[in-house]
Amino acid sequence: MAVRTGNAVWEGDLKAGKGKLKLGSGAFEGAYNFPSRFEEGPGTNPEELIAAAHAACFSMAFANMLSLAGFVPKSVETTAKVTLALTPAGPVIGPIELVNSSSVPGISNEKFQEIAAAAKTGCPVSKALASVEIKLDAKLV
Numbered sequence: 098m099a100v101r102t103g104n105a106v107w108e109g110d111l112k113a114g115k116g117k118l119k120l121g122s123g124a125f126e127g128a129y130n131f132p133s134r135f136e137e138g139p140g141t142n143p144e145e146l147i148a149a150a151h152a153a154c155f156s157m158a159f160a161n162m163l164s165l166a167g168f169v170p171k172s173v174e175t176t177a178k179v180t181l182a183l184t185p186a187g188p189v190i191g192p193i194e195l196v197n198s199s200s201v202p203g204i205s206n207e208k209f210q211e212i213a214a215a216a217k218t219g220c221p222v223s224k225a226l227a228s229v230e231i232k233l234d235a236k237l238v
Contacts, residue, residue: 134181135188152176153175155217168201194234198235
């Protein structure tokens, strides 16, 4: 079983504080703060990392499912848009929109959409985020 790690350190209060996060692999390290999360300030944030993870997971799952169905893709490109809404109960993540554009020779749009929908619910990150509405816009190019 693969175990992946990430680490975050926060210093100070919510609005004036600052943090650093890094991936256990060392592939990424970045700063985050109130403006980078709740405004449009520089730095990263947890939602951006969720978006990257979800886009990567969906792309891999979709490519695998297409290949298993006999349609090896030339390319599968996905952008995930993760919304962070401020509600009276506090910040809430959702919905998440997966926007996909894929080149898959020999597949009908109907079969493409069927497999895309299965990948949306079947990828491990989608399963982990099951409490959040996940939308899919998949285009065959």
